[in-house]
Amino acid sequence: MGQTITEKILAWHAGRDEVQPGELINARVDLALANDITAPLALEAFRDMGAEQVFDPARVVLVPDHFAPARDILAAENCARIRDFARQQGLEHYYEVGRVGIEHVLLPEEGLVLPGELIVGADSHTCTYGALGAFSTGMGSTDLAMAMALGEVWLRVPESMRLEYTGELKPWVGGKDLILHTIGSIGVDGARYRAMEFYGPAINALSMEGRFTMANMAVEAGAKNGIFAVDCKTRAWLEKRTRREYRAFDSDSDATYVQELSFDVSSLEPQVAFPHLPSNVRPISQAGEVKIDQVVIGSCTNGWLEDMEIAAHILEGREVHPHIRTIIFPGTPKIKLEMIRRGWMETFIRAGAVVSTPTCGPCLGGHMGVIAAGERAVSTTNRNFVGRMGHKEGEVYLCGPAVAAASAVTGRLSDPREVMGG
Amino acid sequence: MTDMVLEGKAWRYGRDVDTDVIIPARYLALTDPGELGAHCLEDLDPKFAGRVREGDFIVAEENFGSGSSREHAPLAIKGCGVSCVIASSFARIFYRNAINVGLPILECPQAVEDIGRGDRLRVDLEHGTVENLSTGRVFEAQPFPEFMREIISLGGLVDYVRKRLENEG
Numbered sequence: 001m002g003q004t005i006t007e008k009i010l011a012w013h014a015g016r017d018e019v020q021p022g023e024l025i026n027a028r029v030d031l032a033l034a035n036d037i038t039a040p041l042a043l044e045a046f047r048d049m050g051a052e053q054v055f056d057p058a059r060v061v062l063v064p065d066h067f068a069p070a071r072d073i074l075a076a077e078n079c080a081r082i083r084d085f086a087r088q089q090g091l092e093h094y095y096e097v098g099r100v101g102i103e104h105v106l107l108p109e110e111g112l113v114l115p116g117e118l119i120v121g122a123d124s125h126t127c128t129y130g131a132l133g134a135f136s137t138g139m140g141s142t143d144l145a146m147a148m149a150l151g152e153v154w155l156r157v158p159e160s161m162r163l164e165y166t167g168e169l170k171p172w173v174g175g176k177d178l179i180l181h182t183i184g185s186i187g188v189d190g191a192r193y194r195a196m197e198f199y200g201p202a203i204n205a206l207s208m209e210g211r212f213t214m215a216n217m218a219v220e221a222g223a224k225n226g227i228f229a230v231d232c233k234t235r236a237w238l239e240k241r242t243r244r245e246y247r248a249f250d251s252d253s254d255a256t257y258v259q260e261l262s263f264d265v266s267s268l269e270p271q272v273a274f275p276h277l278p279s280n281v282r283p284i285s286q287a288g289e290v291k292i293d294q295v296v297i298g299s300c301t302n303g304w305l306e307d308m309e310i311a312a313h314i315l316e317g318r319e320v321h322p323h324i325r326t327i328i329f330p331g332t333p334k335i336k337l338e339m340i341r342r343g344w345m346e347t348f349i350r351a352g353a354v355v356s357t358p359t360c361g362p363c364l365g366g367h368m369g370v371i372a373a374g375e376r377a378v379s380t381t382n383r384n385f386v387g388r389m390g391h392k393e394g395e396v397y398l399c400g401p402a403v404a405a406a407s408a409v410t411g412r413l414s415d416p417r418e419v420m421g422g
Numbered sequence: 423m424t425d426m427v428l429e430g431k432a433w434r435y436g437r438d439v440d441t442d443v444i445i446p447a448r449y450l451a452l453t454d455p456g457e458l459g460a461h462c463l464e465d466l467d468p469k470f471a472g473r474v475r476e477g478d479f480i481v482a483e484e485n486f487g488s489g490s491s492r493e494h495a496p497l498a499i500k501g502c503g504v505s506c507v508i509a510s511s512f513a514r515i516f517y518r519n520a521i522n523v524g525l526p527i528l529e530c531p532q533a534v535e536d537i538g539r540g541d542r543l544r545v546d547l548e549h550g551t552v553e554n555l556s557t558g559r560v561f562e563a564q565p566f567p568e569f570m571r572e573i574i575s576l577g578g579l580v581d582y583v584r585k586r587l588e589n590e591g
Contacts, residue, residue, distance in 0.1 A: 024569050037450045041493050044453070049583040067451060074451035124491040124515055140493035140519035142579045149583055154569065188438055189485040193514050222488065224514055277438060364447040364490075383489060385442040387465035392446075 002252030004160040005227050006195040009135040009249055013118045021159040021258070029059070030117040032147035035103055035360075036064035038122030040078045041141035043085055046148055054089050055151030061093040061112065062086050063103040066360045071367040098333070101358040104128035104216060104300035105331025111242030115230045116249055120147050125300050125382065127218045130227040131211035132234055133248055137225045158224040159258035160195040160251075165202035167266025172416040174310075175210025176302060176380065176400035178202065179217040180271040181263065184281025192222030194258065197251065202265050203228065208237045209304035213400075216301045217382050220278040272378075272413060273398035276386045284403060290413035292397070294377040295326040296389075297404045298356070299363045302380035303331030305338055307401040312344035314405035314419060315351040321411030326353035327362055327369045353408065365390040378407045426548045428505040428526075429555075430477035433470060434539040437483035441490045441516065445498040458494050459501025476503040479545070481537045483509065487516025496525040506545050508552060508563070510534045521570055522579040528552060533561035 003011065003018055011019045013027040034042050039062055046054075054060045062082050070076035086094035093112065100106070104125050107113050115133035119126065124138035139153070147153050165178060183190070196218045203211070211228050218226030228234070230248035238246070269283035297311050308330055320326045328348055330336045336358065339345050348355050356362075362369030363381040370390035371377050377389050377396050384396035399407075402416040409419050443466040445458055452458050463470040480486075480499065486509035487495060496519045499507060507520065510531035520527045526547055533552040537543065541556035550563040566574065576582050 024567055037447075038491065038493070040453055041497075045580050048580045050587050051583070072451065078451055122491055122493075124489065126491075138491040138515055140491050140515060140522060142493060142522035143518055146579055146583045149587065188488055189511070189513070192485065192511070219515075222485065222513060364442070366447050366450075383440075383442065385440045385489060387446050388442050392465035 002254035002256065004195065004197060004251045004255045005133065005229065005249045006135055006158060006160055006225060009116055009118060010155065010157055012116070019157045021157050023157045025155055025157060026152050027118055027155050029120055029147045029151050029153055031059050031061060031112060031119040032144055033061045033063065033103060033107065033119065033121035033123065033126060034141070034144050035066050035123055036068055036075065036078050036082055037066045038141045038144065039082045042122055042144040042148065043081060045142045045145035049145060049149055051149035054148045057090045058092045059151070060091055060148050061107065062091060063095050063100060063106060064097065065100055065102050065358065067366050068100065068359065069097050069357065071361070101332025102300045102303050102360055105303050108132060108212065109241065109332050109334060111238070114238070114242065114244055114246035115234065116247035120144065120153050124219045125216050127223065127225050128212050128216040128300060130215035130218065130225050131208060133228060133230040135225055135227065138219060156193070158193055158195045160197055160255070161191060161259040161261070162197050162199065162257045164262045165198070165200040165265050166262065167202055167264050168205065169202055169265060169268065171422060172270055172402040173268055174400050175206055175213035177268060177271040178265060179214040180273050180278070180281050180398065181268060183217065183221045183279045184271065184273070186221055188220060188277055188279045189222040191218065194223050196221065196223045196226040198226065198228050204231065207306055208233055209306035212304065213301055217278065220382060270400060270403045270415060272403060273384055275384050275395040275397065278382065278384060278398060284415045287413045290376065290397065292324065292378050292407060292412055293375040294369065294371055295324055295404050295408040296362050296369055296377055296379040296381060297401050298329030298331065299360070299381040300331065301382045302401050303329060303335070303358070305335050307380065308335065308339055308344055310401040311405040312347045314402060314416060315353065315408065316347045318351060318409050318419070320352035320408045323411050324408055326408040327356055328353050329356040329362065330358055332358050362389065364388065378404050378413055380404050426546065428477060428545045428547065430475065430479055430505060430543065432479050432481045432537050432539065432541045432543050433474065434537060435466065435480065435482040438485045438488055439466065439482050440488045441492050441495040444487065444495040445492065450492060450494055455497045455501030458498035459503070462498040462502040471502050474502050474504060477505045478503065479543050480504050480507045481534055482507070483534055484511045486512050488513040491515045493519045493523060496520040496523050500525045506547070508533055521573055524578040528563035530561050530563040533563070536561065
């Protein structure tokens with residue numbers, strides 16, 4: 001019987017010829033990841049398990065990106081615990097402030113993720129790496145401790161759903177709009193426990209960055225993972241970043257899907273998820289008059305160079321509305337350096353935006369852009385739950401970088417065409 | 423190991439109760455269950471953490487625990503004294519985390535439909551039954567797969583791995 005990409009990767013890592021959806025398997029892990037919020041609990045569990053050495057110091061990655069540079073003493077102590085552990089274990093991939101980026105942008109950039117690999121992370125957005133044809137999923141700290149100790153995890157083989165996108169995207173519409181539109185259609189548990197496989201002409205035409213954005217938000221539909229087939233764009237991305245060999249899997253033509261959906265996206269407008277669920281999605285033309293206080297552009301969802309380029313294009317020669325605080329946080333130091341080379345840092349600063357160090361801070365109301373009661377933020381991040389960006393009476397509107405940058409200029413939720421014409 | 427028969431009051435919530443409202447990110451530098459528990463659900467129901475009694479239940483609709491992978495969420499629920507979460511369905515990472523840290527959870531949509539705020543419940547974990555003492559109705563929850571029952575009977579994933587490491591060592 002035919003197998004999906006996800007089933008093939010899981011079977012390979014379980015040492016089997018094939019696996020069936022619903023089965024519980026023990027699978028070998030290629031990479032285990034944790035950050036400064038989830039690692040402290042994982043290290044506690046690791047010690048309680050009686051483990052002394054990680055299974056492979058080259059395959060355990062620790063990234064202090066959430067509350068670092070340390071926002072307070074507790075955060076500093078958590079970062080110190082991780083740092084000590086990384087040194088003591090001789091971890092090859094620990095990233096100190098100055099070199100650290102937002103984990104799900106950093107790992108693909110560093111060439112640490114390959115097609116066909118199985119990656120687990122104590123962070124729900126670990127599903128991002130599906131863009132490279134890897135199986136990757138988020139877990140908790142104790143699961144991660146098991147992966148660190150044994151190099152394996154238990155997994156329930158997910159049912160796969162096939163999502164096809166036809167048509168050519170209009171200007172200012174990208175991966176974020178595709179995934180918001182999808183979550184708006186199927187709901188925040190529309191893919192619960194499932195693998196989402198993305199296909200179609202609109203996907204083939206999408207950049208790697210756009211695919212990372214889509215895979216990143218698979219978890220917002222409740223999915224275990226999101227995954228893309230490897231193509232020439234994937235290979236070109238990898239060629240620049242790694243020389244390691246990999247196995248690219250394709251789904252068989254007779255693979256079984258629990259659901260198949262098709263979206264004609266040729267007339268899709270930029271999308272916005274209204275508070276307080278990522279599924280509360282409207283096209284920008286139906287957004288109405290929403291005055292805002294803060295714009296956030298960046299994160300593991302949209303902190304890629306392409307996102308910075310779109311924002312720079314819109315903010316070039318324009319000014320952020322005087323009532324708006326605009327915070328731009330690129331995914332990694334390399335992206336920030338490239339922004340300097342291309343003159344976008346000057347564009348942003350002249351426009352009246354602040355460019356932050358790479359951090360998850362503002363996305364989860366941690367630091368560097370927390371909102372007050374009654375404030376509204378337009379944000380390229382991934383969640384708009386109650387209290388997500390700060391006060392529980394604050395509101396977060398999720399969108400792509402084009403809507404966010406345009407809204408920064410006008411001071412209200414805006415269609416980029418309003419600012420740029422067309 | 424947890425008591426197998428639990429009794430307490432139901433705290434009733436709707437669908438998509440996410441981990442950001444279970445324990446907001448501003449508290450994520452904490453790791454102690456008791457300290458986390460003092461802030462449990464504070465953005466959804468500010469009175470909950472102050473009034474919940476040891477042994478009470480959280481009863482919620484579909485997709486409980488959606489969102490982030492923070493294990494602080496089941497720890498906060500445990501830390502404030504809740505004995506078990508009963509929901510119509512659970513988000514997958516929360517489901518794993520609850521089992522791994524030894525927080526009892528039961529998937530039982532019929533019970534959730536029957537249970538109102540403040541109802542008194544008796545839950546038998548061994549047999550997976552939920553009895554609403556206020557309505558007199560009894561419901562059966564989804565049984566756990568055998569492998570998960572093994573983890574649960576060991577009190578969580580830590581002891582499961584410890585046992586494996588000892589056997590392999």
